Amino acid sequence: MTDDVQGDRPPVTRPAGFVEPEIYYAGLPAAYVAAGALITDPTGRVLLVKPHYLDHWLMPGGTADEGEPPEATCAREVKEEIGLDLPVGPLLLVGWAPARAPRPRPIVTFIFDGGELDGPERIRLQEDELDDHAFFPPDEARRRLGRVGRRLPPALHARETKIPYYLSEA
Known part of the structure; x- marks a missing residue:
């Protein structure tokens, strides 16, 4: 044991x-944080965006800035990617995925309810990052999402039940 003297x-x-x-904290493992929005149209089709740099589509969203809360990340990324200032609704899903090349750390993803849009006419794409956007029926959206498509059914279910879901991709 050591003793430290601190004034009086x-x-x-x-x-x-x-x-x-x-x-101690510098030696702990770290993870990336991302957040996105589940946005649908009145018929239940899911809004996806197509980044230039990926072979699959994504829900609007992205990675957190240093010290940024997930709900703020969601709002910021939705505004940047599709040009809409939407309210961030309830948390639907928290997903964890291990490090996978080229990402050297695990990632924790938060999916929030982004509500319902009447149609794509108000959407303004961030053209330096995105090629396209469209609403897809849930099964087609899941297929277009690639590996992260497994998050969609529980997120849709959580929207109905009002019970958030945890999904580990370990």
Whole structure:
């Protein structure tokens, strides 16, 4: 045990092997954070966007900036990607996926209810990142989402039941 003297306060006794918080936290594993919105039209079709850099489609959303809460990430990314300032609704799904090349760390994804849009006419794509957008029936949307398509059915179910879902892709 070591004793630290701190002015007029009594000494603090720390157990052997104590690690300063800055060192402890710097040594913990880290994960990326992403957030997206489940947006549908009145018939239940799901809005997807097609990034230039991927071979599959995605729900509008993206990765968090340093210290940014997931709901703020969702709102910011939806505004950047499709030009709409939509309210972020309830959390529908939290997904965890392990590190997978080229991503060197796990990722935690939050999917929020982005509500319903009457149609695509108000959408303005972020053209430097996205090629296209469209509404698809849920089965077609799931197929176009590729590996992350397994998140769609539980997110849709959570929207109906008002019970968020956790999905591990371990």
